[in-house]
Amino acid sequence: MDINEASSMLAALAQSTRLQAFRLLVGHEPGGLPAGDIARKLGIPQNTSSTHLAILVNAGLAGSTRNGRSITYRANLDRFRELNLYLLKDCCNGRAEICAPLIAALTPCCAATPA
Amino acid sequence: MDINEASSMLAALAQSTRLQAFRLLVGHEPGGLPAGDIARKLGIPQNTSSTHLAILVNAGLAGSTRNGRSITYRANLDRFRELNLYLLKDCCNGRAEICAPLIAALTPCCAATPA
DNA sequence: TTCATATATCGGCTATTCTTGATACATGGA
DNA sequence: TCCATGTATCAAGAATAGCCGATATATGAA
Numbered sequence: 001m002d003i004n005e006a007s008s009m010l011a012a013l014a015q016s017t018r019l020q021a022f023r024l025l026v027g028h029e030p031g032g033l034p035a036g037d038i039a040r041k042l043g044i045p046q047n048t049s050s051t052h053l054a055i056l057v058n059a060g061l062a063g064s065t066r067n068g069r070s071i072t073y074r075a076n077l078d079r080f081r082e083l084n085l086y087l088l089k090d091c092c093n094g095r096a097e098i099c100a101p102l103i104a105a106l107t108p109c110c111a112a113t114p115a
Numbered sequence: 116m117d118i119n120e121a122s123s124m125l126a127a128l129a130q131s132t133r134l135q136a137f138r139l140l141v142g143h144e145p146g147g148l149p150a151g152d153i154a155r156k157l158g159i160p161q162n163t164s165s166t167h168l169a170i171l172v173n174a175g176l177a178g179s180t181r182n183g184r185s186i187t188y189r190a191n192l193d194r195f196r197e198l199n200l201y202l203l204k205d206c207c208n209g210r211a212e213i214c215a216p217l218i219a220a221l222t223p224c225c226a227a228t229p230a
Numbered sequence: 231t232t233c234a235t236a237t238a239t240c241g242g243c244t245a246t247t248c249t250t251g252a253t254a255c256a257t258g259g260a
Numbered sequence: 261t262c263c264a265t266g267t268a269t270c271a272a273g274a275a276t277a278g279c280c281g282a283t284a285t286a287t288g289a290a
Contacts, residue, residue, distance in 0.1 A: 003131050003134055003135065004131060006134065007128075007129055007130060007131045007134055010125050010126075010128045010129035010134070011126075011129035011130075011277095013122075013125045013129075013202075014122055014125035014126035014128075014129040015122060015126075015277085015278085016118050016119060016122045017278090019118060019121065019122055019125070020118065023205050026205045027205060034236080034237095035236075035237060035238090036235095036236065036237080039237095044279095045279080045280060045281090046236085046237070046238095047237085047238075047239080047279090047280065047281085047282095048278080048279060048280065049237095050237060050238055050239085051238090051239090051278080051279085051280095052278095053237095054238080054239095066237095066286085066287085068236090068287070068288070069234095069235060069236050069237085069286080069287050069288060070235090070236055070237080070287095071236075071237060071238090080202075081216060081217045081220070084199060084202065084203065084217060085217070085220055085221065087128075087195075087199065088199065088221060090138050090141045090142060099221065101196060102196045102199060102200070102221075103218060103221055103222060105196070105200055106200065106203060106214065106217075106218055107218060126247095130247090130248085132248090149266080149267095150266075150267060150268090151265095151266060151267080154267095159249090160249080160250060160251090161266085161267070161268095162249085162250065162251085162252095162267085162268075162269080163248080163249060163250065164267095165267060165268055165269085166248080166249085166250095166268090166269090167248095169268080169269095181256090181257085181267095183257070183258070183266090184256080184257050184258065184264095184265060184266050184267085185257095185265090185266055185267080186266075186267060186268090231290100232289100232290085233288105233289085233290085234287105234288085234289085234290105235286100235287085235288085235289100236285100236286085236287080236288105237284100237285080237286080237287100238283100238284080238285070238286095239282105239283080239284070239285085240281105240282085240283075240284085241280100241281095241282085241283100242279105242280100242281100243278105243279085243280095244277100244278085244279085245276100245277080245278075245279100246275105246276080246277070246278090247274100247275080247276070247277085248273105248274085248275075248276085249272105249273090249274085249275095250271100250272095250273100251270105251271095251272100252269105252270080252271085253268100253269080253270075253271100254267105254268080254269070254270085255266105255267080255268070255269085256265100256266085256267080256268095257264100257265085257266080257267100258263105258264090258265085258266105259262105259263085259264085259265105260261100260262085260263085260264105
């Protein structure tokens, strides 16, 4: 993950319709959603939705597989996690006091396996 | 933090020069950096840098205080943490298995106070 | 093959963003 | 007050992004 990949992913998410689309996909993991359903749920024209989805895919934030006539989109959570790590790595390097509160805020809802 | 604030923050970071500037600021917490130093370190004209910094400030990702003739910029880490929480909240809601690996990857470098 | 359905791509338009030279504003020193 | 320094704003051109009607492509059914 270099700065250009990160920029591309951030740009893909830096548009409210696409961010909504991504959140929608995350919420439908691991099953995914057909392109048509996404456009309908977002209330936007089919081709606009298709363009946005292509941008998410191009940034590596989503993937698609054909299912008969429809094409199912899924969020790429690993890639999303990499982006978050990239963003957070900076403040962690030698300055744990900065990121610790984030982990603290995240832990209750994620409840990683208790030691 | 609503979707429009998040979009604005993501858009602010979705440009490699600004992302570099923000990383630079994060790396100089808590002291901050004068505007001139930022432009020099990034190797860009002073006015370009000023515009980018204004965008970071407008998105809430940075703040500035005057120090004599120069103006010192600082990263707003609380705000940055809120953005990350917003992005990660979705995958945590009822699906800890998605975010747990992120916490696991983050913990070693952040080393929150051990229980 | 023909038709219907699901999605992608094209074309052109508008709006926004990025960049930078020129210039204005603010501060400190003499 | 006058000048030097540090930073912000203006203006304008180039590039990019977003939108959507029209159309193309791909699949499945008859």
